[in-house]
Amino acid sequence: MLTENDELVKITAVGTISIPKQFRKYLGIQKGDYVKVSIQGDTLILKRVNIS
Known part of the structure; x- marks a missing residue:
């Protein structure tokens, strides 16, 4: 359910997947x-990171 x-x-x-524009904008x-990218149970998690 969405x-x-x-x-x-x-x-x-x-x-590959495309991250929707509104999500990219919200997260910068x-x-x-x-x-x-990590897995928690049956959930795929994407987290923005800063690499210097």
């Missing part, structure tokens, strides 16, 4: 930025 904070995205043949994620 809520107002959810967005349905499709995984491509090579395993731009082209070339890094995100940390």
Whole structure:
């Protein structure tokens, strides 16, 4: 079930997904930025990180 904070995205043949524009804008994620990817149970977590 999707809520107002959810967005349905499709995984491509090579395993990539697109982060919806409104989420990137909210988190301040731009082209070339890094995100940390982790798993918690059956949930995939993406977290913005700063790499200097």
